[in-house]
Amino acid sequence: MRNLPVSGARLWDSLMEYARIGGTPKGGCNRQTLTDLDAEARHLLARQAAAAGATLSVDRLGNMVLTRPGRDPARKPVAIGSHLDTQPTGGKFDGVLGVLAGLEILRALHEAGVQTEAPVALINWTNEEGARFSPPMMGSGAAMGIFPESEVLAKTDSTGAVFGAELSRIGWAGKADPAALQDLGAYFELHIEQGPVLEREGLDLGIVTHALAQHWFEVTVTGEDAHGGSAMAGRKDALMAAAECALMIERAALACGARATIGRMTLHPDSRNVVPGRVWFSLDTRHDHEDQLAALAATMRAEAAGISARRGVAIAIEDFWISPxxxxxxxLVGHLEAAARTRGVRSKKMPTAIGHDAVYVARRVPAVMLFCPCHGGISHNEAESITPAWAEAGLVVLADAVVAAAGVSRD
Known part of the structure; x- marks a missing residue:
């Protein structure tokens, strides 16, 4: 079969159309999950996919599944997916690129009259970002059995609004069983890289082979409150001990090729003239290899014990979350590589250090990701930017790989 006649121009127009739903003055997008704006984007997607011959199903978590039938109904669907929700100061491409590339593939199949052997489905996962309801990737995580469905539906946002109630309020609480999505035949996700590698190396696409292991911690350093005018010698300053921990963590991560981030820190009593008696901080570590990540955790705990003894403070490092x-x-990686070669698209194989719906899906279903470059690696930011050419390269390679996986009827 010839390459599917997808339209890069129409994909770009769609991206700009959805960017207006929750568009911000700085050119970004604020379309947080289970808001009225999220509902508006969902309705638009449902209408457009229906016009391309797809049938909508919505599960109890609000995951949208838009399916175009195949010639052989016994075959499991080949799915394309990502998310429509954004960060409060998000960009125009994170997540929505993958959804609208899937929509363009449905449109092209419909307009060309191409019948695939397996059904082709487009999925919009609920609450990938985790900006309003935490943790992220709730829709895919619960569908794949990683989170209990009841736990997700009971989550609250910062105002006390309940996930399940908000899902019903906006009219997107469905009846389908989310676990049915574990029965997909294959899953593809196109996403912006959210890093600088592809742009820096002058490449058009990244074919993602695996997701890094992650181990998150919560660290509490407990010392002793003291007056800011007290002598420095003999203080049990929790912040100074935490600072030494932070530098130790940086050294240990660099030594083993890991990535370590302290994203949040709180001080107690948080007063200008009081030596902090307690400091809490979050710690996110990531590595290609789980054994190296475990070794990093052991090193940090041993080094923290030394800091604790020297400074007369207590340091507790508690596990928070682990992802293998x-x-x-x-x-599926092979399908993407073959499509990139045929299309003459410059690509490389690479990992993802960032969580995506595809990472949870891959625990239950054959799955793969494809990365599009983004300017400066900037994402989760209103300045997030890609080019039409990058979007089109991702679209055509994705389309060819999806058709290869779904098969084409020869009737």
């Missing part, structure tokens, strides 16, 4: 290294399906 997750490989993507080699056969």
């Amino acid at each position: 290294a997750t490989p993507f399906d080699p056969a």
Whole structure:
């Protein structure tokens, strides 16, 4: 079969159309999950996919599944997915690029009259971002059995609004069983890289082979409150001990090739003239290999014990969340590589250090990701930017790989 006649120009127009739903004065997008703006974007997607011959199903978590039938109804669907929700100061491409590329593939199949052997489905996952309701990737995580459905529906945002109630309020609480999505035949996700590698290396696409292992911690340093005018010698300053921990963590991560981030920190009593008696901070560590990540954790705990003894403070390092290294399906990686070669698209194989719906899906379903470059690696920011050419390169390679996986009827 010839390459599917997808339209990069129409994909770009769609991206700009959805960017107006929650568009911000600085050119970004604020379309947080389970808001009226989220509902508006969902309705638009449903209408457009219906016009392309797709049938909508919505599960109890609000995950939208838009399916175009195949010739063989016994075959499992080949799915394309991502998310429509954004950060409060998000960009125009994070998540929505993957959804609208899937929509363009449905449109092209419909207009060309192409019948695939397997059904082709487009999925909009609920609450990938985790900006309003935490943690992120709730829709895919619960569908894949990683989170209990009841736990997700009971989550609250900062105002006390309940996930399940908000889902019903905006009219997107469905009846389908989310676990049915574990029965997909294959899953593809196109996403912006959210990093600078592809742009820096002058490449058009990244074919994602695996997701890094992640281990998150919560660290509490407990010393002793003291007056800011007290002598420095003999203080049990929790902040100074935490600062030493932070530098130790940086050294240890660099030594083993890991990534370590302290994203949040709180001080107690948080007064200008009081030596902090307690400091809490979050710690996010990531590595290609789980054994190296475990070794990093052991090193940090041992070094923290030394800091504790020297400074006369207590340091508690508690596990918060662990995600194993997750490989993507080699056969689907092969489909993407073959499509990139045929199209003459410059690409490289690479990992993802960032969580995506595809990472959870890959625990139950053959899955793969494809990265599009983004300017400066900037994402979760209103300045997020890609080019039409990058978007089109991702679209055509994705389309060819999806058709290869779904098969084409020869009737």
